[in-house]
Amino acid sequence: MAYRDAARYIEGMKPGIVNAVADECLRAKRVISAVSPTLDGLRGTVEWASDHADIYEQRLRETVDLVDGLHDGFDKAGVAIDEYAEAQARAQALVAEGITAEGHLRALIAPIVATQSPVVRASDALRAWNDLRTSTGAMDWLVEFSVQDEIDKVRGDAERLWQTATGAYEEAVRIETDARTAAIALLAAAYRLLPDFLANSALSAKIVDGTPGLRDLRGKYQIGPPTVPALTFDDDFPYDPNATPTPGDYASWNKWQAMLRAGQTARPDLDDALDLYAHYRDGTGTERRVDFEEGYREDSNIRGAVDREISTAQREAERLYRETGQVAFQMTGDPATVDGMGLYPTTENWQKSLGDFSMYGTSDVVVDGDQITMKIKVHAEDMYNFNKSAADIATGEPDDANGRFSTLGWAKEFRTYGELERTVTWTIGESPNVSGGDGSQRQAPGEDRADGRSDG
Incomplete structure (x- = not known):
C-alpha cells in the first residue's frame, strides 16, 4: 500500500x-x-x-x-x-x-x-x-x-x-x-x-594555464548535473569570545534597534532588507532565502544580470551541442559577481539585501531539430555580513558599528540564497536577446545592507 x-x-x-x-x-x-x-x-x-x-x-x-x-x-x-x-x-x-x-x-x-x-x-x-x-x-x-x-x-x-x-x-x-x-x-x-581517458589533473591544469587562449576556449558552462560552486566570503568581524562590550556598544545596539523599528514602520520599500537585518541581529546565523523573483521585478540591474546569464547559457548550450552532438544534457555555469558584470543593484532595498552577490545558472537542455529548449534556474548566493571600513551607499553610515555586534556575539552572519526559473526556446544560430540593466556601478566598497550594513 x-x-x-x-x-x-x-x-x-x-x-x-x-x-x-x-x-x-x-x-x-x-x-x-x-x-x-x-x-x-x-x-x-x-x-x-x-x-x-x-x-x-x-x-x-x-x-x-x-x-x-x-x-x-x-x-x-x-x-x-x-x-x-x-x-x-x-x-x-x-x-x-x-x-x-x-x-x-x-x-x-x-x-x-x-x-x-x-x-x-x-x-x-x-x-x-x-x-x-x-x-x-x-x-x-x-x-x-x-x-x-x-x-x-x-x-x-x-x-x-x-x-x-x-x-x-x-x-x-x-x-x-x-x-x-x-x-x-x-x-x-x-x-x-569504457577506456580511461583521465589525465593527471595537475598536469592538465598546467597545460591549460600555460597555453595562450586555451583557458578562454573552455566555456562558461560545463555538461553535468546541477553543481553548487565552491564560493568563499570574507569575514571582517569574526566572533571574539574575549571581546568585552563597552557602554558605547550598548548604546550603539539600542540605536540600531530603534532605527530598525523606525524603518519597519516608515519604510515598507525596504521590507526585504529590514527582514534580513533583523535576522542578523537575532544571532541565530541560520540561512535565509530571499525572493529573487521580486528582486528581478524591482531592480533593473538584477534583471539585467539575470537576462545576461540566460543569454550566456543559450550561447553555451549551442556550443556544447555543436561540440558533443548530445541532444539532451544538463549543464552548470561558473559563478560570477554582479559587480564584476557592472550590474550592482540600483535600488536601496536590493543594495542592502543582496549587494554584490554571486550568480550562476543550472540548466536542462533539449535539442529538437534546429530548436533548442532550455529550462534554466539562475541562482543567487551571498553571505550576509559587514565589511571593515565600508559604508552604506544611501546613508553613508559606516559598517564598523554593525560589524562590532558580530565580534561581540550579539549578531551573526548567515548565508542568503535565492533562485528563479525560466524556460526559453529558440532556433539554433539566432542571436540571444541580451536585455541588461542600466549598467550603473557600485559607488562604495562592500555589500550594503539595511541601516548601514554591507557584505562581502
Missing part, C-alpha cells in the same frame, strides 16, 4: 529526456561500429619496414581494444538507460491511474468527510477513507456513528477506488525503484568497459 506522496517524485520525471540520452549512447555505438571494420582491416595489411614495427603493432592493438571498449560501453549504457526510460513511462502511467481513482474517491466521500474532525477533513482522500473504513477506538466510533449508514452505502465503490489508487502508487514505486537499481548496475558495468 502506498499513498500519492510516496510516488510524487515520479510525476516530475522526464522519460523523454532520459530516452534521448539513451538514443545518443546508441548513436555513438553505431558510429563506432562503422569505424571498426576499417580499423580491424589494418591488421596484417600494413607492413612496417622499420625497427619500430613492433611499436606500430602494439599501438594498433591498443587502438582496437580502445574502440571495442567504447563500443561495448555505449551499447550497454544505451540499453540500460532506454529500459529505465520505459520504466519511468510505465510508472507515470500508473501514477496517473492512481490520481484518477483518488479523485473519484474524493468526490464520493466528500459529504461524509465534511462531518468529521479537522484532521480527517485536512487529509487526502486515501487517508480519509482509511480512517472511515474502520473504527480504531471508542472516540472514532462515536464520531463516525451518525454517518455509519452513509459509509456503508459507499463502502463497495470507495474500497475499490482506494485499492486501485494505493495499488497503482505502490506498483509505480516498485517499477521505478527496480528499474533504477537495475540501470545503475548496468551503467556501472558499462563504465568499467
Whole structure:
C-alpha cells in the first residue's frame, strides 16, 4: 500500500529526456561500429619496414581494444538507460491511474468527510477513507456513528477506488525503484568497459594555464548535473569570545534597534532588507532565502544580470551541442559577481539585501531539430555580513558599528540564497536577446545592507 506522496517524485520525471540520452549512447555505438571494420582491416595489411614495427603493432592493438571498449560501453549504457526510460513511462502511467481513482474517491466521500474532525477533513482522500473504513477506538466510533449508514452505502465503490489508487502508487514505486537499481548496475558495468581517458589533473591544469587562449576556449558552462560552486566570503568581524562590550556598544545596539523599528514602520520599500537585518541581529546565523523573483521585478540591474546569464547559457548550450552532438544534457555555469558584470543593484532595498552577490545558472537542455529548449534556474548566493571600513551607499553610515555586534556575539552572519526559473526556446544560430540593466556601478566598497550594513 502506498499513498500519492510516496510516488510524487515520479510525476516530475522526464522519460523523454532520459530516452534521448539513451538514443545518443546508441548513436555513438553505431558510429563506432562503422569505424571498426576499417580499423580491424589494418591488421596484417600494413607492413612496417622499420625497427619500430613492433611499436606500430602494439599501438594498433591498443587502438582496437580502445574502440571495442567504447563500443561495448555505449551499447550497454544505451540499453540500460532506454529500459529505465520505459520504466519511468510505465510508472507515470500508473501514477496517473492512481490520481484518477483518488479523485473519484474524493468526490464520493466528500459529504461524509465534511462531518468529521479537522484532521480527517485536512487529509487526502486515501487517508480519509482509511480512517472511515474502520473504527480504531471508542472516540472514532462515536464520531463516525451518525454517518455509519452513509459509509456503508459507499463502502463497495470507495474500497475499490482506494485499492486501485494505493495499488497503482505502490506498483509505480516498485517499477521505478527496480528499474533504477537495475540501470545503475548496468551503467556501472558499462563504465568499467569504457577506456580511461583521465589525465593527471595537475598536469592538465598546467597545460591549460600555460597555453595562450586555451583557458578562454573552455566555456562558461560545463555538461553535468546541477553543481553548487565552491564560493568563499570574507569575514571582517569574526566572533571574539574575549571581546568585552563597552557602554558605547550598548548604546550603539539600542540605536540600531530603534532605527530598525523606525524603518519597519516608515519604510515598507525596504521590507526585504529590514527582514534580513533583523535576522542578523537575532544571532541565530541560520540561512535565509530571499525572493529573487521580486528582486528581478524591482531592480533593473538584477534583471539585467539575470537576462545576461540566460543569454550566456543559450550561447553555451549551442556550443556544447555543436561540440558533443548530445541532444539532451544538463549543464552548470561558473559563478560570477554582479559587480564584476557592472550590474550592482540600483535600488536601496536590493543594495542592502543582496549587494554584490554571486550568480550562476543550472540548466536542462533539449535539442529538437534546429530548436533548442532550455529550462534554466539562475541562482543567487551571498553571505550576509559587514565589511571593515565600508559604508552604506544611501546613508553613508559606516559598517564598523554593525560589524562590532558580530565580534561581540550579539549578531551573526548567515548565508542568503535565492533562485528563479525560466524556460526559453529558440532556433539554433539566432542571436540571444541580451536585455541588461542600466549598467550603473557600485559607488562604495562592500555589500550594503539595511541601516548601514554591507557584505562581502
